[in-house]
Amino acid sequence: MTETAVTESTAAAGSKSEQAYAAVKAWIVDGTFTPGYRLVLAVIAKDLGFSVVPVREAIRRLEAEGLVKFERNVGATVAGIDPTEYLYTMQTLSIVEGAATALSAPLIGGADIARARAVNEEMRECLQHFDPVRFTQLNQDFHSVLFEHCPNPHILDLVHRGWNRLASLRSSTFRFVPGRAHDSVDEHEALLRLIETGASADNIEKAARRHRSATLDAYLAQAQPLP
C-alpha cells in the first residue's frame, strides 16, 4: 500500500474532472500541497493540461470534503486544521471507527488477524529506530486490515474521509504526544485480542472508540497548539 489518498467508492477516473479531482486530492493527502497553499485554477489547469472548468469542479468537490477552503472571487487554499476542527474530526472518527470495527469484527478471520499483528509488530520496530512517517503509514495499514471486510460502505467512506482530513497532520502522533505512540501499539494488540476471542460487539466498539479518543485526549491534556 503506497502513500496515496484512501480510495473512495467513487472510482471512474474517466473524465478530466475526475482525473483532476484525484490528482489534486493526492497532492493534498500526500503532502505535496501543504495547508495554506494557494490553489489557483488556471495554474492547476495548465499543469494538468486541462482547461479550468473541470479543475474548478474538482476543487469544489474537495471543498465539500473539507480538504480545501474556497472563497468566492478570491480563490482556493488547502485547508488547515485548527484545534476546533481537529476536535470535531477526531470525535467523529472515534464514533465511525468504533462502529466500523464493531461491524467488521465478526467478519475478520485468523489470516486477517495475523496480518494485522505483523503490521503492528513492524510499528513497534518503528518506535525503536524512530520512523514516524512509516509508523503513520503502518497505522493506516493496520486499520485498513480491520476495516476491509466492513459490511457498510457508507461508514467506511466516513472513516476514509476522516483520515484524509487528518492527512495534513502527518506523524502527528509522534509530534504532539511523545508517549502516545507506544500506547497506541499496545491498544492495537488489545483490540486484536478482543476480536480473536469473540468479545461482544459493544466491547469491541468501545475499545476502538477509546483508541481514537485517547489520542485526542492526550492532545487536549497538554493543549499544545496545532501547527
Place this chain on the structure above:
Amino acid sequence: MTETAVTESTAAAGSKSEQAYAAVKAWIVDGTFTPGYRLVLAVIAKDLGFSVVPVREAIRRLEAEGLVKFERNVGATVAGIDPTEYLYTMQTLSIVEGAATALSAPLIGGADIARARAVNEEMRECLQHFDPVRFTQLNQDFHSVLFEHCPNPHILDLVHRGWNRLASLRSSTFRFVPGRAHDSVDEHEALLRLIETGASADNIEKAARRHRSATLDAYLAQAQPLP
C-alpha cells in the same frame, strides 16, 4: 419549519452554482423530483435561467451526497433507495444519531424538553386522524430540537445528510410498518425521560440508536420491497 432541505453548514447562496445546488436539492428533498426523474442539464439550466456550467457543478455536488445518480455521457437521475442502500443509510443514521443525541443531551434544557414533548404530543394526534405527511415533518422537528445544541457540527451534518437521503421515502414509517409509528412516539417520550433524568451518555446513546434501528428492523422483519 417548512418542508425544505435540511440546511447544511455551507450557506453562501451567492453564486449561481450554489443557487442551482440549493434549488435542485430542494426539489429532490421536497418530492418535486421523485426517484428516477431525469435531470437534464440543459433543461434545468433553462428553467433557472442559468447556463449549464453552474448547473452541472450543482448536480455533481448532489451526486457526491448520494441524492443524484450520474452516468457519464448519459445523464443524471434522482437517486432512488434500494433495500441495500436503505440498510446502509439507516445503519449509519443509527450510529450518528446516537452519537449526536448523546453529545447533545447535557446541553438540552427544560425549555427544549417541553418543546420536544409538545411536538411529540402533536405527533400522537397525527396518529388519530392519520396524517402521515405532517407526522414525518413533526418527527424531523422533534429530532431537530434534540440536536440543535449538538456541539459537533460534523456529526450534525452527517445526520442531515442521512435525512435528506431518506427524503424520497416520505412517510415511510406509515407505509412500511403500520404499528411502527405508535412505538416511535413512545420511544420519543422514553428518550425525553432519559435526558430529563440525566441518564448516562451511554444509555442515551443506546436508546437513540435503538430508536432508529427499530424502524430498520421492522422493515427487515417483513422484508417488504421498497418502492
Place this chain on the structure above:
DNA sequence: AAGTACGAAATCGTATACGATGACTATTGC
C-alpha cells in the same frame, strides 16, 4: 508620514460553442 483614492493586475464565475459519446431509429440484408 499616514491615510485615502484610484487604477491595474490577478483571479474567479459563467455564457457560449463545439466536439465526443452513447441512445434511439430506420433501413437493409438475410
Place this chain on the structure above:
DNA sequence: GCAATAGTCATCGTATACGATTTCGTACTT
C-alpha cells in the same frame, strides 16, 4: 420476420472567452 448496421438525435464534457470581483500597488492629499 428478425437481426445487424448505419445514421441521426440527444446529451454530456470541456475549451475558450469575457465580464465581475477582489486585491494590491501607487500616487495623491492632508
